[in-house]
Amino acid sequence: MQNKQPLTLVKIGGNIIDDAKELEHFLSDFSKIDGHKVLVHGGGKSATKMAQSVGLTPKMVDGRRITDAPMLDIAVMIYAGEINKKVVAQLQANNTNAMGFSGADGNLIVSEKRNHPTIDYGFVGDVKKVNSPLLETLINAGITPVFCAITHDKNGQLLNTNADTIASELAIALSEVYEVTLNYCFEKPGVLTDVEDENSVITQIDSNLYAKLKDEGAIHSGMIPKLDNCFNSLSKGVQKIKIGHHKMLKNADAICTSIQL
Structure with missing residues:
Protein backbone atom coordinates (compact mmCIF):
# COMPACT_ATOMS: atom_id res chain seq x y z
CA MET A 1 0.00 0.00 0.00
CA GLN A 2 1.32 3.41 -0.97
CA ASN A 3 2.28 5.72 1.89
CA LYS A 4 -0.15 8.57 2.42
CA GLN A 5 1.13 12.09 1.86
CA PRO A 6 1.19 14.28 4.98
CA LEU A 7 -1.39 17.04 5.38
CA THR A 8 -1.45 19.70 8.09
CA LEU A 9 -4.85 21.02 9.14
CA VAL A 10 -4.86 24.08 11.40
CA LYS A 11 -7.75 25.74 13.20
CA ILE A 12 -7.24 29.24 14.58
CA GLY A 13 -9.40 30.83 17.25
CA GLY A 14 -10.93 34.26 17.56
CA ASN A 15 -8.28 35.81 19.79
CA ILE A 16 -5.63 35.38 17.08
CA ILE A 17 -8.02 36.77 14.45
CA ASP A 18 -8.84 39.82 16.61
CA ASP A 19 -5.17 40.78 16.98
CA ALA A 20 -3.91 42.05 13.60
CA LYS A 21 -0.22 41.63 14.51
CA GLU A 22 -0.71 38.14 15.95
CA LEU A 23 -2.72 37.11 12.88
CA GLU A 24 0.06 38.39 10.63
CA HIS A 25 2.65 36.30 12.54
CA PHE A 26 0.40 33.24 12.47
CA LEU A 27 -0.25 33.45 8.72
CA SER A 28 3.48 33.85 8.09
CA ASP A 29 4.15 30.68 10.13
CA PHE A 30 1.27 28.82 8.45
CA SER A 31 2.52 29.73 4.98
CA LYS A 32 5.89 28.15 5.75
CA ILE A 33 4.40 24.71 6.51
CA ASP A 34 5.66 22.26 3.91
CA GLY A 35 3.29 20.18 1.83
CA HIS A 36 -0.50 20.08 1.76
CA LYS A 37 -2.34 22.24 4.27
CA VAL A 38 -5.85 23.41 5.16
CA LEU A 39 -6.89 26.29 7.42
CA VAL A 40 -10.12 26.65 9.42
CA HIS A 41 -10.92 29.89 11.24
CA GLY A 42 -13.47 31.07 13.75
CA GLY A 43 -14.35 34.69 14.45
CA GLY A 44 -17.03 34.70 17.14
CA LYS A 45 -15.71 37.80 18.91
CA SER A 46 -15.75 39.85 15.71
CA ALA A 47 -19.31 38.71 15.02
CA THR A 48 -20.34 39.67 18.56
CA LYS A 49 -18.85 43.16 18.15
CA MET A 50 -20.61 43.68 14.83
CA ALA A 51 -23.92 42.46 16.26
CA GLN A 52 -23.66 44.83 19.19
CA SER A 53 -22.79 47.74 16.88
CA VAL A 54 -26.14 47.32 15.08
CA GLY A 55 -28.13 46.86 18.29
CA LEU A 56 -28.34 43.06 18.44
CA THR A 57 -27.72 41.20 21.70
CA PRO A 58 -25.87 37.90 21.12
CA LYS A 59 -27.40 35.01 23.05
CA MET A 60 -25.44 32.10 24.52
CA VAL A 61 -26.56 28.92 26.30
CA ASP A 62 -23.88 26.86 28.10
CA GLY A 63 -21.17 28.63 26.10
CA ARG A 64 -22.83 27.85 22.76
CA ARG A 65 -24.12 30.60 20.51
CA ILE A 66 -27.80 30.89 19.60
CA THR A 67 -28.05 31.93 15.95
CA ASP A 68 -31.35 33.59 15.04
CA ALA A 69 -31.89 34.98 11.51
CA PRO A 70 -30.33 38.44 12.14
CA MET A 71 -27.33 36.83 13.89
CA LEU A 72 -26.88 34.41 10.98
CA ASP A 73 -26.67 37.39 8.61
CA ILE A 74 -23.92 38.88 10.81
CA ALA A 75 -22.06 35.54 11.01
CA VAL A 76 -22.10 35.06 7.23
CA MET A 77 -20.97 38.65 6.65
CA ILE A 78 -18.09 38.46 9.14
CA TYR A 79 -16.95 34.82 8.82
CA ALA A 80 -17.45 34.11 5.11
CA GLY A 81 -16.87 37.71 4.07
CA GLU A 82 -14.53 40.02 5.95
CA ILE A 83 -12.39 37.53 7.92
CA ASN A 84 -12.16 34.84 5.25
CA LYS A 85 -11.14 37.22 2.47
CA LYS A 86 -8.63 39.10 4.64
CA VAL A 87 -6.99 35.79 5.59
CA VAL A 88 -6.90 34.61 1.96
CA ALA A 89 -5.38 37.93 0.81
CA GLN A 90 -2.69 37.80 3.49
CA LEU A 91 -1.84 34.19 2.61
CA GLN A 92 -1.51 35.18 -1.05
CA ALA A 93 0.90 37.91 0.11
CA ASN A 94 2.88 35.10 1.78
CA ASN A 95 2.99 33.14 -1.51
CA THR A 96 0.43 30.57 -0.37
CA ASN A 97 -2.17 29.91 -3.05
CA ALA A 98 -5.17 30.11 -0.73
CA MET A 99 -8.83 29.94 -1.67
CA GLY A 100 -11.66 30.76 0.74
CA PHE A 101 -14.68 28.52 1.25
CA SER A 102 -17.89 28.12 3.17
CA GLY A 103 -19.46 24.68 3.31
CA ALA A 104 -21.86 25.70 0.52
CA ASP A 105 -19.06 26.31 -1.99
CA GLY A 106 -18.77 23.21 -4.16
CA ASN A 107 -21.09 21.52 -1.66
CA LEU A 108 -17.95 20.95 0.45
CA ILE A 109 -19.64 20.60 3.86
CA VAL A 110 -23.28 19.64 4.32
CA SER A 111 -24.85 20.11 7.75
CA GLU A 112 -28.28 19.73 9.25
CA LYS A 113 -30.01 22.23 11.53
CA ARG A 114 -29.43 21.23 15.13
CA ASN A 115 -32.44 19.57 16.72
CA HIS A 116 -32.22 19.81 20.52
CA PRO A 117 -35.01 18.57 22.82
CA THR A 118 -35.06 21.71 25.01
CA ILE A 119 -32.96 24.45 23.35
CA ASP A 120 -33.69 26.18 20.05
CA TYR A 121 -30.21 26.98 18.73
CA GLY A 122 -31.69 28.66 15.65
CA PHE A 123 -29.64 28.37 12.46
CA VAL A 124 -26.85 26.25 13.93
CA GLY A 125 -25.64 23.31 11.87
CA ASP A 126 -24.14 19.95 12.78
CA VAL A 127 -21.84 18.50 10.10
CA LYS A 128 -23.19 15.48 8.23
CA LYS A 129 -20.94 15.10 5.17
CA VAL A 130 -17.67 16.39 3.73
CA ASN A 131 -17.15 16.36 -0.06
CA SER A 132 -13.75 14.63 0.15
CA PRO A 133 -13.22 14.00 -3.60
CA LEU A 134 -13.54 17.70 -4.50
CA LEU A 135 -11.43 18.74 -1.52
CA GLU A 136 -8.73 16.25 -2.53
CA THR A 137 -8.79 17.60 -6.11
CA LEU A 138 -8.32 21.18 -4.85
CA ILE A 139 -5.50 20.23 -2.49
CA ASN A 140 -3.67 18.15 -5.09
CA ALA A 141 -3.94 21.11 -7.50
CA GLY A 142 -1.80 23.13 -5.07
CA ILE A 143 -4.64 25.10 -3.49
CA THR A 144 -4.74 25.75 0.26
CA PRO A 145 -8.44 25.75 1.29
CA VAL A 146 -9.42 28.30 3.96
CA PHE A 147 -12.72 27.41 5.62
CA CYS A 148 -14.93 29.73 7.65
CA ALA A 149 -17.53 28.52 10.16
CA ILE A 150 -20.48 28.59 7.75
CA THR A 151 -21.97 25.42 6.22
CA HIS A 152 -25.28 24.66 4.46
CA ASP A 153 -28.07 22.08 4.41
CA LYS A 154 -28.19 21.61 0.58
CA ASN A 155 -31.72 23.05 0.63
CA GLY A 156 -30.63 26.68 0.35
CA GLN A 157 -30.13 27.36 4.05
CA LEU A 158 -26.78 28.57 5.40
CA LEU A 159 -25.90 27.43 8.93
CA ASN A 160 -23.53 28.65 11.62
CA THR A 161 -21.28 25.73 12.60
CA ASN A 162 -18.67 25.37 15.32
CA ALA A 163 -15.22 25.90 13.77
CA ASP A 164 -13.55 23.31 16.04
CA THR A 165 -16.07 20.74 14.79
CA ILE A 166 -15.52 21.73 11.15
CA ALA A 167 -11.76 21.23 11.65
CA SER A 168 -12.37 17.82 13.24
CA GLU A 169 -14.77 16.64 10.51
CA LEU A 170 -12.45 17.83 7.73
CA ALA A 171 -9.52 16.06 9.41
CA ILE A 172 -11.49 12.81 9.68
CA ALA A 173 -12.60 12.94 6.03
CA LEU A 174 -9.12 13.81 4.73
CA SER A 175 -7.45 11.10 6.85
CA GLU A 176 -8.80 8.53 4.39
CA VAL A 177 -6.44 9.99 1.77
CA TYR A 178 -3.69 11.80 3.72
CA GLU A 179 -1.73 11.36 6.92
CA VAL A 180 -3.38 14.19 8.84
CA THR A 181 -1.99 16.24 11.69
CA LEU A 182 -4.65 18.45 13.28
CA ASN A 183 -3.50 21.57 15.15
CA TYR A 184 -5.79 23.72 17.28
CA CYS A 185 -4.00 27.07 17.64
CA PHE A 186 -4.98 29.76 20.11
CA GLU A 187 -3.31 32.34 22.33
CA LYS A 188 -2.32 29.89 25.10
CA PRO A 189 0.63 27.44 24.99
CA GLY A 190 -1.68 24.43 25.44
CA VAL A 191 -4.35 22.99 27.74
CA LEU A 192 -3.69 24.44 31.20
CA THR A 193 -4.51 23.11 34.66
CA ASP A 194 -4.72 26.76 35.74
CA VAL A 195 -5.89 29.24 33.07
CA GLU A 196 -4.06 32.04 34.90
CA ASP A 197 -0.73 30.18 34.79
CA GLU A 198 0.76 29.64 31.34
CA ASN A 199 3.39 27.35 32.86
CA SER A 200 0.71 24.82 33.84
CA VAL A 201 0.55 23.17 30.38
CA ILE A 202 -0.56 19.55 30.33
CA THR A 203 1.85 18.25 27.69
CA GLN A 204 -0.01 15.00 27.03
CA ILE A 205 -3.65 14.01 27.53
CA ASP A 206 -5.15 10.58 26.91
CA SER A 207 -8.79 9.59 27.40
CA ASN A 208 -8.24 8.38 30.99
CA LEU A 209 -6.52 11.59 32.09
CA TYR A 210 -9.16 13.63 30.27
CA ALA A 211 -11.96 11.92 32.22
CA LYS A 212 -10.10 12.52 35.49
CA LEU A 213 -9.43 16.21 34.76
CA LYS A 214 -13.08 16.76 33.81
CA CYS A 230 -9.99 15.73 19.39
CA PHE A 231 -10.74 12.26 20.77
CA ASN A 232 -13.46 11.72 18.15
CA SER A 233 -10.96 12.62 15.40
CA LEU A 234 -8.27 10.27 16.73
CA SER A 235 -10.75 7.40 16.97
CA LYS A 236 -11.64 7.91 13.28
CA GLY A 237 -8.21 7.93 11.68
CA VAL A 238 -6.58 11.31 12.33
CA GLN A 239 -2.89 10.64 12.93
CA LYS A 240 -1.82 13.34 15.37
CA ILE A 241 -3.46 16.24 17.27
CA LYS A 242 -1.83 19.16 19.08
CA ILE A 243 -3.30 22.13 20.94
CA GLY A 244 -1.28 25.26 21.66
CA HIS A 245 0.19 28.54 20.48
CA HIS A 246 0.95 28.81 16.77
CA LYS A 247 4.70 28.83 17.47
CA MET A 248 4.34 25.03 17.59
CA LEU A 249 3.82 25.10 13.81
CA LYS A 250 7.40 26.18 13.14
CA ASN A 251 9.11 24.75 16.23
CA ALA A 252 8.65 21.01 16.78
CA ASP A 253 10.06 21.41 20.31
CA ALA A 254 7.62 24.15 21.38
CA ILE A 255 5.61 23.31 24.47
CA CYS A 256 2.04 22.30 23.60
CA THR A 257 -0.56 19.68 24.46
CA SER A 258 -0.46 16.42 22.53
CA ILE A 259 -3.72 14.42 22.44
CA GLN A 260 -3.62 10.62 22.40
CA LEU A 261 -6.27 7.94 22.74
Whole structure:
Protein backbone atom coordinates (compact mmCIF):
# COMPACT_ATOMS: atom_id res chain seq x y z
CA MET A 1 0.00 0.00 0.00
CA GLN A 2 1.32 3.41 -0.97
CA ASN A 3 2.28 5.72 1.89
CA LYS A 4 -0.15 8.57 2.42
CA GLN A 5 1.13 12.09 1.86
CA PRO A 6 1.19 14.28 4.98
CA LEU A 7 -1.39 17.04 5.38
CA THR A 8 -1.45 19.70 8.09
CA LEU A 9 -4.85 21.02 9.14
CA VAL A 10 -4.86 24.08 11.40
CA LYS A 11 -7.75 25.74 13.20
CA ILE A 12 -7.24 29.24 14.58
CA GLY A 13 -9.40 30.83 17.25
CA GLY A 14 -10.93 34.26 17.56
CA ASN A 15 -8.28 35.81 19.79
CA ILE A 16 -5.63 35.38 17.08
CA ILE A 17 -8.02 36.77 14.45
CA ASP A 18 -8.84 39.82 16.61
CA ASP A 19 -5.17 40.78 16.98
CA ALA A 20 -3.91 42.05 13.60
CA LYS A 21 -0.22 41.63 14.51
CA GLU A 22 -0.71 38.14 15.95
CA LEU A 23 -2.72 37.11 12.88
CA GLU A 24 0.06 38.39 10.63
CA HIS A 25 2.65 36.30 12.54
CA PHE A 26 0.40 33.24 12.47
CA LEU A 27 -0.25 33.45 8.72
CA SER A 28 3.48 33.85 8.09
CA ASP A 29 4.15 30.68 10.13
CA PHE A 30 1.27 28.82 8.45
CA SER A 31 2.52 29.73 4.98
CA LYS A 32 5.89 28.15 5.75
CA ILE A 33 4.40 24.71 6.51
CA ASP A 34 5.66 22.26 3.91
CA GLY A 35 3.29 20.18 1.83
CA HIS A 36 -0.50 20.08 1.76
CA LYS A 37 -2.34 22.24 4.27
CA VAL A 38 -5.85 23.41 5.16
CA LEU A 39 -6.89 26.29 7.42
CA VAL A 40 -10.12 26.65 9.42
CA HIS A 41 -10.92 29.89 11.24
CA GLY A 42 -13.47 31.07 13.75
CA GLY A 43 -14.35 34.69 14.45
CA GLY A 44 -17.03 34.70 17.14
CA LYS A 45 -15.71 37.80 18.91
CA SER A 46 -15.75 39.85 15.71
CA ALA A 47 -19.31 38.71 15.02
CA THR A 48 -20.34 39.67 18.56
CA LYS A 49 -18.85 43.16 18.15
CA MET A 50 -20.61 43.68 14.83
CA ALA A 51 -23.92 42.46 16.26
CA GLN A 52 -23.66 44.83 19.19
CA SER A 53 -22.79 47.74 16.88
CA VAL A 54 -26.14 47.32 15.08
CA GLY A 55 -28.13 46.86 18.29
CA LEU A 56 -28.34 43.06 18.44
CA THR A 57 -27.72 41.20 21.70
CA PRO A 58 -25.87 37.90 21.12
CA LYS A 59 -27.40 35.01 23.05
CA MET A 60 -25.44 32.10 24.52
CA VAL A 61 -26.56 28.92 26.30
CA ASP A 62 -23.88 26.86 28.10
CA GLY A 63 -21.17 28.63 26.10
CA ARG A 64 -22.83 27.85 22.76
CA ARG A 65 -24.12 30.60 20.51
CA ILE A 66 -27.80 30.89 19.60
CA THR A 67 -28.05 31.93 15.95
CA ASP A 68 -31.35 33.59 15.04
CA ALA A 69 -31.89 34.98 11.51
CA PRO A 70 -30.33 38.44 12.14
CA MET A 71 -27.33 36.83 13.89
CA LEU A 72 -26.88 34.41 10.98
CA ASP A 73 -26.67 37.39 8.61
CA ILE A 74 -23.92 38.88 10.81
CA ALA A 75 -22.06 35.54 11.01
CA VAL A 76 -22.10 35.06 7.23
CA MET A 77 -20.97 38.65 6.65
CA ILE A 78 -18.09 38.46 9.14
CA TYR A 79 -16.95 34.82 8.82
CA ALA A 80 -17.45 34.11 5.11
CA GLY A 81 -16.87 37.71 4.07
CA GLU A 82 -14.53 40.02 5.95
CA ILE A 83 -12.39 37.53 7.92
CA ASN A 84 -12.16 34.84 5.25
CA LYS A 85 -11.14 37.22 2.47
CA LYS A 86 -8.63 39.10 4.64
CA VAL A 87 -6.99 35.79 5.59
CA VAL A 88 -6.90 34.61 1.96
CA ALA A 89 -5.38 37.93 0.81
CA GLN A 90 -2.69 37.80 3.49
CA LEU A 91 -1.84 34.19 2.61
CA GLN A 92 -1.51 35.18 -1.05
CA ALA A 93 0.90 37.91 0.11
CA ASN A 94 2.88 35.10 1.78
CA ASN A 95 2.99 33.14 -1.51
CA THR A 96 0.43 30.57 -0.37
CA ASN A 97 -2.17 29.91 -3.05
CA ALA A 98 -5.17 30.11 -0.73
CA MET A 99 -8.83 29.94 -1.67
CA GLY A 100 -11.66 30.76 0.74
CA PHE A 101 -14.68 28.52 1.25
CA SER A 102 -17.89 28.12 3.17
CA GLY A 103 -19.46 24.68 3.31
CA ALA A 104 -21.86 25.70 0.52
CA ASP A 105 -19.06 26.31 -1.99
CA GLY A 106 -18.77 23.21 -4.16
CA ASN A 107 -21.09 21.52 -1.66
CA LEU A 108 -17.95 20.95 0.45
CA ILE A 109 -19.64 20.60 3.86
CA VAL A 110 -23.28 19.64 4.32
CA SER A 111 -24.85 20.11 7.75
CA GLU A 112 -28.28 19.73 9.25
CA LYS A 113 -30.01 22.23 11.53
CA ARG A 114 -29.43 21.23 15.13
CA ASN A 115 -32.44 19.57 16.72
CA HIS A 116 -32.22 19.81 20.52
CA PRO A 117 -35.01 18.57 22.82
CA THR A 118 -35.06 21.71 25.01
CA ILE A 119 -32.96 24.45 23.35
CA ASP A 120 -33.69 26.18 20.05
CA TYR A 121 -30.21 26.98 18.73
CA GLY A 122 -31.69 28.66 15.65
CA PHE A 123 -29.64 28.37 12.46
CA VAL A 124 -26.85 26.25 13.93
CA GLY A 125 -25.64 23.31 11.87
CA ASP A 126 -24.14 19.95 12.78
CA VAL A 127 -21.84 18.50 10.10
CA LYS A 128 -23.19 15.48 8.23
CA LYS A 129 -20.94 15.10 5.17
CA VAL A 130 -17.67 16.39 3.73
CA ASN A 131 -17.15 16.36 -0.06
CA SER A 132 -13.75 14.63 0.15
CA PRO A 133 -13.22 14.00 -3.60
CA LEU A 134 -13.54 17.70 -4.50
CA LEU A 135 -11.43 18.74 -1.52
CA GLU A 136 -8.73 16.25 -2.53
CA THR A 137 -8.79 17.60 -6.11
CA LEU A 138 -8.32 21.18 -4.85
CA ILE A 139 -5.50 20.23 -2.49
CA ASN A 140 -3.67 18.15 -5.09
CA ALA A 141 -3.94 21.11 -7.50
CA GLY A 142 -1.80 23.13 -5.07
CA ILE A 143 -4.64 25.10 -3.49
CA THR A 144 -4.74 25.75 0.26
CA PRO A 145 -8.44 25.75 1.29
CA VAL A 146 -9.42 28.30 3.96
CA PHE A 147 -12.72 27.41 5.62
CA CYS A 148 -14.93 29.73 7.65
CA ALA A 149 -17.53 28.52 10.16
CA ILE A 150 -20.48 28.59 7.75
CA THR A 151 -21.97 25.42 6.22
CA HIS A 152 -25.28 24.66 4.46
CA ASP A 153 -28.07 22.08 4.41
CA LYS A 154 -28.19 21.61 0.58
CA ASN A 155 -31.72 23.05 0.63
CA GLY A 156 -30.63 26.68 0.35
CA GLN A 157 -30.13 27.36 4.05
CA LEU A 158 -26.78 28.57 5.40
CA LEU A 159 -25.90 27.43 8.93
CA ASN A 160 -23.53 28.65 11.62
CA THR A 161 -21.28 25.73 12.60
CA ASN A 162 -18.67 25.37 15.32
CA ALA A 163 -15.22 25.90 13.77
CA ASP A 164 -13.55 23.31 16.04
CA THR A 165 -16.07 20.74 14.79
CA ILE A 166 -15.52 21.73 11.15
CA ALA A 167 -11.76 21.23 11.65
CA SER A 168 -12.37 17.82 13.24
CA GLU A 169 -14.77 16.64 10.51
CA LEU A 170 -12.45 17.83 7.73
CA ALA A 171 -9.52 16.06 9.41
CA ILE A 172 -11.49 12.81 9.68
CA ALA A 173 -12.60 12.94 6.03
CA LEU A 174 -9.12 13.81 4.73
CA SER A 175 -7.45 11.10 6.85
CA GLU A 176 -8.80 8.53 4.39
CA VAL A 177 -6.44 9.99 1.77
CA TYR A 178 -3.69 11.80 3.72
CA GLU A 179 -1.73 11.36 6.92
CA VAL A 180 -3.38 14.19 8.84
CA THR A 181 -1.99 16.24 11.69
CA LEU A 182 -4.65 18.45 13.28
CA ASN A 183 -3.50 21.57 15.15
CA TYR A 184 -5.79 23.72 17.28
CA CYS A 185 -4.00 27.07 17.64
CA PHE A 186 -4.98 29.76 20.11
CA GLU A 187 -3.31 32.34 22.33
CA LYS A 188 -2.32 29.89 25.10
CA PRO A 189 0.63 27.44 24.99
CA GLY A 190 -1.68 24.43 25.44
CA VAL A 191 -4.35 22.99 27.74
CA LEU A 192 -3.69 24.44 31.20
CA THR A 193 -4.51 23.11 34.66
CA ASP A 194 -4.72 26.76 35.74
CA VAL A 195 -5.89 29.24 33.07
CA GLU A 196 -4.06 32.04 34.90
CA ASP A 197 -0.73 30.18 34.79
CA GLU A 198 0.76 29.64 31.34
CA ASN A 199 3.39 27.35 32.86
CA SER A 200 0.71 24.82 33.84
CA VAL A 201 0.55 23.17 30.38
CA ILE A 202 -0.56 19.55 30.33
CA THR A 203 1.85 18.25 27.69
CA GLN A 204 -0.01 15.00 27.03
CA ILE A 205 -3.65 14.01 27.53
CA ASP A 206 -5.15 10.58 26.91
CA SER A 207 -8.79 9.59 27.40
CA ASN A 208 -8.24 8.38 30.99
CA LEU A 209 -6.52 11.59 32.09
CA TYR A 210 -9.16 13.63 30.27
CA ALA A 211 -11.96 11.92 32.22
CA LYS A 212 -10.10 12.52 35.49
CA LEU A 213 -9.43 16.21 34.76
CA LYS A 214 -13.08 16.76 33.81
CA ASP A 215 -14.24 15.15 37.07
CA GLU A 216 -11.89 17.40 39.03
CA GLY A 217 -13.09 20.50 37.17
CA ALA A 218 -9.57 21.24 35.90
CA ILE A 219 -10.92 21.10 32.33
CA HIS A 220 -14.24 22.83 31.80
CA SER A 221 -16.39 25.10 29.60
CA GLY A 222 -15.16 25.66 26.03
CA MET A 223 -12.20 23.27 26.33
CA ILE A 224 -14.54 20.27 26.76
CA PRO A 225 -16.13 20.36 23.26
CA LYS A 226 -12.67 21.05 21.78
CA LEU A 227 -11.19 17.96 23.45
CA ASP A 228 -14.28 15.88 22.64
CA ASN A 229 -13.64 16.73 18.98
CA CYS A 230 -9.99 15.73 19.39
CA PHE A 231 -10.74 12.26 20.77
CA ASN A 232 -13.46 11.72 18.15
CA SER A 233 -10.96 12.62 15.40
CA LEU A 234 -8.27 10.27 16.73
CA SER A 235 -10.75 7.40 16.97
CA LYS A 236 -11.64 7.91 13.28
CA GLY A 237 -8.21 7.93 11.68
CA VAL A 238 -6.58 11.31 12.33
CA GLN A 239 -2.89 10.64 12.93
CA LYS A 240 -1.82 13.34 15.37
CA ILE A 241 -3.46 16.24 17.27
CA LYS A 242 -1.83 19.16 19.08
CA ILE A 243 -3.30 22.13 20.94
CA GLY A 244 -1.28 25.26 21.66
CA HIS A 245 0.19 28.54 20.48
CA HIS A 246 0.95 28.81 16.77
CA LYS A 247 4.70 28.83 17.47
CA MET A 248 4.34 25.03 17.59
CA LEU A 249 3.82 25.10 13.81
CA LYS A 250 7.40 26.18 13.14
CA ASN A 251 9.11 24.75 16.23
CA ALA A 252 8.65 21.01 16.78
CA ASP A 253 10.06 21.41 20.31
CA ALA A 254 7.62 24.15 21.38
CA ILE A 255 5.61 23.31 24.47
CA CYS A 256 2.04 22.30 23.60
CA THR A 257 -0.56 19.68 24.46
CA SER A 258 -0.46 16.42 22.53
CA ILE A 259 -3.72 14.42 22.44
CA GLN A 260 -3.62 10.62 22.40
CA LEU A 261 -6.27 7.94 22.74
